[in-house]
Amino acid sequence: MMFLLLAADEPLRHVAPDLSYTWAQALNDLGQISAIATLTGFMLFAIVAELVLPRSRGAGVVAMVAVTGFAYSLGTAAYRWINGLGGPAYHGYATGDSFALFFEILFAILGILTVAISHPYLLKRGLREGEFHILIMAAVIGMMVLGSATSLVTVFLGLELFSIALYIACGFIRADSRSQEAAAKYLLVGGFASAFVLYGMALVYGASGTTLIPDIAT
Secondary structure, three states, X not given: OHHHHHHHHHHHHHOOOOOOOOHHHHHHHHHHOHHHHHHHHHHHHHHHHHHHOOHHHHHXXXXXXXXXXXXXXXXXXXXXXXXXXXXXXXXXXXXXXXXXXXXXXXXXXXXXXXXXXXXXXXXXXXOOOOHHHHHHHHHHHHHHHHHHEOEHHHHHHHHHHHHHHHHHHHOOOOOOHHHHHHHHHHHHHHHHHHHHHHHHHXXXXXXXXXXXXXXXXX
């Protein structure tokens, strides 16, 4: 019986990563995605702030937390890019190389600009909820994951994370029928697109036997 289990498991060893992990590997992997981890921490703090603060103050505080998180993420990515600290992470499923760091810097800058532009608009429309800025942070995290992905799995996770956040952001103005229509149309188009992408990834995996993009390329 044990022989049959080992024989069945043998083909999977060629495609499944080695999950034996050490603290040194964990810290190195976390360092490679430190900009993403930093922004994720600020997003969690923003969620807590939105829950505990009164509505009159929540949006302003969350906007400040979002801008601060983007700034820290930008600084972290820029520091690693300048000092050439990039490298692979999580058994080849992600990377922190110069390509990924460039997009982390770009997305952090765009996140700051988005919050700076949208906050006055939301106040003008009487929307004092801070959830919109949290959605922007989640979308930027998904974009950063997509830029750092070196596996079809992480590509899809990043794509869905920022897509779902933007679906909700499009329909954020609940009293505006145009906002609801935009969210519904974006959801339908995005759902079809995600299905086609996932189907294509399944075909690529079936043909190559791996989800790692460098291995697929070779």
